[in-house]
Amino acid sequence: xxxxxxxxxxxxxxVGLLVVGLxxxxxxxLVASPLIGQPVPAFTLPGLHDPTELRNSREMVGQPWILNVxxxxxxxxxxxxxxxERLGREAGVPLVGFNWKDERDxxxxxxxxxxxxxxxxxxxxxxxxxxxLGVYGAPETFLIDHQGVIRHKHIxxxxxxxxxxxxxxxxxxxxxxxx
Amino acid sequence: xxxxxxxxxxxILSKALxxxxxxPGLLLASAIEPLPFRSEVxxxxxxxxxxxxxxxxxxxxxxxxSDAPLAQDLRxxxxxxxxxxxxxxxxREFMVSRYGEFVLYRPPLxxxxxxxxxGPIVLLLGSLVGVVIVIQxxxxxxxx
Numbered sequence: 001x002x003x004x005x006x007x008x009x010x011x012x013x014x015v016g017l018l019v020v021g022l023x024x025x026x027x028x029x030l031v032a033s034p035l036i037g038q039p040v041p042a043f044t045l046p047g048l049h050d051p052t053e054l055r056n057s058r059e060m061v062g063q064p065w066i067l068n069v070x071x072x073x074x075x076x077x078x079x080x081x082x083x084x085e086r087l088g089r090e091a092g093v094p095l096v097g098f099n100w101k102d103e104r105d106x107x108x109x110x111x112x113x114x115x116x117x118x119x120x121x122x123x124x125x126x127x128x129x130x131x132x133l134g135v136y137g138a139p140e141t142f143l144i145d146h147q148g149v150i151r152h153k154h155i156x157x158x159x160x161x162x163x164x165x166x167x168x169x170x171x172x173x174x175x176x177x178x179x
Numbered sequence: 180x181x182x183x184x185x186x187x188x189x190x191i192l193s194k195a196l197x198x199x200x201x202x203p204g205l206l207l208a209s210a211i212e213p214l215p216f217r218s219e220v221x222x223x224x225x226x227x228x229x230x231x232x233x234x235x236x237x238x239x240x241x242x243x244x245s246d247a248p249l250a251q252d253l254r255x256x257x258x259x260x261x262x263x264x265x266x267x268x269x270x271r272e273f274m275v276s277r278y279g280e281f282v283l284y285r286p287p288l289x290x291x292x293x294x295x296x297x298g299p300i301v302l303l304l305g306s307l308v309g310v311v312i313v314i315q316x317x318x319x320x321x322x323x
Binding site: 033034035101126127128130131132133134137 | 235236248249252253256275276277278279280
């Protein structure tokens with residue numbers, strides 16, 4: 001009896017493993033950031049519109065904020081742009097642009113053409129601060145709470161569903177800040 | 180098929196042969212840019228670390244293989260850390276604290292990776308025990 005059941009059990013276990021593996025294949029491509037639950041790394045970067053104006057990642061402490069990594073070279077950033085604009089208008093918290101490995105002129109031209117709903121932009125031309133943030137591709141969107149702790153990270157373009165999810169999380173962070 | 184097809188075919192084949200000769204050379208060419216290493220040991224450490232750290236944008240390539248801009252940035256960072264006299268452990272920790280354990284091609288031996296590391300050995304020992312049991316049973320059956 002065991003001789004009959006055992007191979008079948010092994011076979012079914014393998015099938016189960018395959019099914020689970022196939023279903024989670026997309027999730028495994030996304031690298032969960034070890035920075036979630038950690039304070040946002042401290043870095044100072046020049047602004048985009050005014051390069052002489054230095055911006056610090058800790059200056060927002062006291063209120064929740066959104067950090068959005070983008071570049072004019074980044075095709076998916078154009079795709080998510082309408083939703084990022086909506087975040088800038090509807091989220092009620094600062095939306096900081098993290099202009100990553102871009103050229104200033106290209107970035108400014110991109111904003112002129114598509115719209116600029118960000119509160120301000122930081123420029124990381126070299127990509128060093130991006131390494132501290134664990135950025136590995138644009139666009140990426142971080143949610144940071146009023147204590148400066150990274151609470152959520154979305155990798156890839158924001159679409160309608162992601163926008164709703166981000167808005168829910170931001171409302172939660174805002175109520176935490178007010179409590 | 181007309182006879183005139185043959186020279187064209189030959190031309191195609193010779194082009195394919197040329198590519199076959201050239202492509203391996205291109206693949207062997209390393210993505211690593213020349214860097215001013217202080218010693219041969221440092222260069223070897225750099226290469227070893229770049230081989231074992233995954234490029235997270237191009238997930239099936241190491242830092243040493245990849246031409247992606249992020250891989251270039253990470254190699255520059257790796258070089259700076261070596262210049263700063265950090266140990267291999269510290270450099271791995273630097274990468275893991277930013278990109279997660281996923282960046283290591285060789286996962287660390289920890290409780291949550293125990294099955295990964297011990298699994299093959301357990302399977303091998305288990306099947307050996309199974310084989311021994313089957314052989315003994317058959318021997319006993321033959322003897323009786």
